[in-house]
Amino acid sequence: MKRQILIYLSLETLLYLCFLFMDLTGTGDSTLIKYAGVLLCLIFLLVCRHTDDSLLIFTALLFTAGADLFLLVIGRWYTAGVLLFCVVQVLYGIRLHNWNQKPSQLEWLLRILLPVLCFLFLYVLNGLTLLTAAASFYGVNLIINAVRSISFTGFGLSQRLFCIGLWLFLCCDICVAVHNITFGIHTIQNFAGFGMWLFYLPSQVLITLSCCIFLPMRRTL
Numbered sequence: 288m289k290r291q292i293l294i295y296l297s298l299e300t301l302l303y304l305c306f307l308f309m310d311l312t313g314t315g316d317s318t319l320i321k322y323a324g325v326l327l328c329l330i331f332l333l334v335c336r337h338t339d340d341s342l343l344i345f346t347a348l349l350f351t352a353g354a355d356l357f358l359l360v361i362g363r364w365y366t367a368g369v370l371l372f373c374v375v376q377v378l379y380g381i382r383l384h385n386w387n388q389k390p391s392q393l394e395w396l397l398r399i400l401l402p403v404l405c406f407l408f409l410y411v412l413n414g415l416t417l418l419t420a421a422a423s424f425y426g427v428n429l430i431i432n433a434v435r436s437i438s439f440t441g442f443g444l445s446q447r448l449f450c451i452g453l454w455l456f457l458c459c460d461i462c463v464a465v466h467n468i469t470f471g472i473h474t475i476q477n478f479a480g481f482g483m484w485l486f487y488l489p490s491q492v493l494i495t496l497s498c499c500i501f502l503p504m505r506r507t508l
Contacts, residue, residue: 291331291334291335292335292496292499295327295331295335296492298327299324299327299328299488299492302320302321302323302324302327302488303324303488303489305317305320306320306321306324306484307481307484307485310480310481310484311481318359318360319360321355321359321484321488322352322355322356322359322360324488324491324492325348325351325352325355325488325491326352328348328491328492328494328495329345329348329349329352331495331499332344332345332348332495332498332499333345335499336498336499338498340382340385340498341498341499343378343381343382343385344378344382344494344495344497344498345498346378347374347375347378347379347382347494348491348494348495350371350372350374350375350378351371351372351375351491353368353371354367354368354369354371354372354375355368356368357371365418366416366417366418366421369418369421369422369425370421372425373421373424373425373428376425376428376429376432377428379428379432379453380398380428380431380432382449383432383435383436383439386439386442386446394431394435397427397431398427398428398431401427402420402423402424402427405420405423405424405426405427406420406423409423426460429453429456429457429460430457432453433450433453433454433456433457436449436450436453436454437450445497445498446497448493448494448496448497449493449494449497451493452489452490452491452492452493452494452497453490453494454490455486455487455489455490455493456486456487456490456491456494458482458486458490459482459483459484459485459486459487459490462479462480462482462483462485462486463479463483465479466479466480466483
C-alpha cells in the first residue's frame with residue numbers, strides 16, 4: 288500500500304506543479320491536466336481500497352468528476368454541475384455520521400433552515416434560480432461538514448486528512464465566490480482564479496487518502 292500511495296502522490300504532484308506553472312505563466316490550456324488529477328483520485332481509490340467507507344468516497348468522487356466535467360471541461364450546464372456537488376456534500380455528511388457521532392438537532396436545523404433562509408433572501412432580491420438555490424444548499428452543507436469534521440481530528444490520521452481536505456475544499460469555493468463577484472477588478476479575479484485549483488486538487492487528494500490510511504479510533508461519542 289505504501290508503494291501505491293507514493294506513486295499516486297508523485298503523479299498528483301507532477302500534475303499539480305504542471306498546471307500551476309501553466310496557469311502562472313499563461314502557457315497553454317491546463318484544463319485537461321486538472322481534470323486528469325481528479326480522475327487519478329478515482330483510479331487510485333478504485334485500485335487500492337474496497338471497504339464500505341472507500342466505496343462511499345469513491346461514489347462522492349464519481350459525482351465530483353461529473354461536476355467538474357460540466358464546470359471545468361465542458362464549461363456549460365453549470366446548474367447540473369452544482370447539483371452534483373450538492374450530492375457530494377450529502378455523501379460527506381453521511382461519512383461524518385458513520386464515524387459514530389450522531390448529528391445534533393441543531394445541526395439538522397442548520398442544514399435545513401440556513402438553505403431556506405438563503406432561498407428567501409435570493410427571492411427577495413429577485414435572484415432565486417435553480418442554480419443559486421443549489422449553490423446555497425451546497426455552500427451551507429460544505430461549511431457544516433468542514434466545521435463538524437474538526438471534532439474528529441483526534442480520532443486518527445484518516446479523520447485529520449479528511450478534515451484538512453474539506454477545509455481546502457472550502458478555501459477553493461471561497462476563491463470561486465470571490466472570482467465571480469469581483470467583476471472588473473482583474474488583480475483580485477486573477478488571484479482568486481489561480482487559488483481555485485491551488486486548493487482544489489490538494490483537497491481531493493487528501494480526501495482520497497483519508498480512505499487509505501486507517502488508524503483505530505481512540506474514542507467514540
